[in-house]
Amino acid sequence: MWHMGFPIDSPIGFPYIDRMAIHDQLDSVFAEATRLAGGQMAMARLTGKHQTTVRERLLKGLPIWPESVFAVSKATGIPPSRLRPDIYPSNHDGLPAIDISSSEGRSV
Numbered sequence: 001m002w003h004m005g006f007p008i009d010s011p012i013g014f015p016y017i018d019r020m021a022i023h024d025q026l027d028s029v030f031a032e033a034t035r036l037a038g039g040q041m042a043m044a045r046l047t048g049k050h051q052t053t054v055r056e057r058l059l060k061g062l063p064i065w066p067e068s069v070f071a072v073s074k075a076t077g078i079p080p081s082r083l084r085p086d087i088y089p090s091n092h093d094g095l096p097a098i099d100i101s102s103s104e105g106r107s108v
Contacts, residue, residue, distance in 0.1 A: 029082050030057065030064050036076040046075055 034043045034054065044051040047068040057065075064072055066087055069080045080088040 026058055026061075028058075028061060028063075029078065030062070033064065033072050033076045033078050033083065034058065036078070037072065043072075046071055 034040060037043045037046055040051045040054045040058070043049075043054045047054070047065060049065070049068075063086075064083050066084060069083050069087070072078070073080050073083055079091060081091045
């Protein structure tokens with residue numbers, strides 16, 4: 001049964017919108033990073049922010065916080081140049097230099 005476009009037999013017994021999973025419905029690098037991190041609460045723990053702050057930033061379409069770029073990059077595998085191209089325009093900006101002369105590929 002439906003009421004005003006929502007199923008009445010929803011999990012909580014009345015019409016609702018699942019706003020907690022908004023990152024699953026958005027198409028941005030921050031939303032992708034949030035999905036890869038494990039959701040808004042995981043992103044909040046990773047960045048040291050509140051979950052509501054993460055959600056608001058997602059809804060506003062804002063990018064990740066500059067001070068959180070490296071932690072999020074490390075946790076999600078998304079390079080800093082994708083997370084914040086305005087700060088890290090090159091694919092190698094913010095990443096450790098790799099010694100390509102060594103067969104082990106150690107950082108220099």
